[in-house]
């Protein structure tokens with residue numbers, strides 16, 4: 352099975368570059384199943400039903416979330432009733448929806464588990480203990496292809512998840528920081544990257560117009576972050592080849608809005 356993963360889609364520029372490229376990439380690389388983090392897809396904050404529909408039609412199968420999952424609250428409550436949208440699974444009990452989906456793709460089962468870290472994030476249950484329990488449950492369902500979107504600020508938390516679950520799950524994708532990291536690796540059959548990086552505007556501050564972030568940094572006075580209408584954009588996609596639940600090869604493709612592409616192969620630990 353070949354899977355694709357897209358990090359945080361930020362606003363209209365992110366949705367636009369996906370609409371223009373993803374279906375073609377899916378065919379070109381024979382990708383069977385694509386997961387994307389959509390918590391910033393609607394003007395940087397949350398996900399509307401309309402934008403979700405657009406992303407699913409563009410070739411995404413499952414949309415994950417994070418600390419902004421509930422920013423468009425009414426829409427998200429409705430979306431979480433479908434089987435295509437997740438929110439971090441370790442939100443406290445009583446929060447709507449789920450962070451686990453088990454799907455069948457070409458006769459094989461695949462589980463997507465969405466978790467959120469604790470550092471600098473809203474209150475959630477301990478993601479590490481939560482993951483242990485959930486992965487045991489997934490294995491009991493005879494699912495070999497297990498992928499995790501770990502939405503976290505701290506790279507150290509992401510590395511803990513990697514060290515706990517290498518050789519156990521198929522792929523671990525870090526999201527949330529919007530800046531892609533250069534550590535795509537396969538270790539003991541598990542692919543790992545600390546952060547996939549955003550899909551959206553690339554010439555500003557984490558996909559947002561830089562005016563307010565600069566004002567905040569220099570004066571301490573805040574304001575509302577906005578996704579720019581016009582910007583240079585990028586689509587960042589990780590492609591992983593899975594065999595019997597083990598990652599055997601992976602690469603990252605960056606597609607720029609001028610058509611330029613940069614492909615980086617994963618380092619495979621022997």
Ligand code: FE2
Pocket residue numbers: 390417418419502526527
């Ligand atoms: Fe986030």
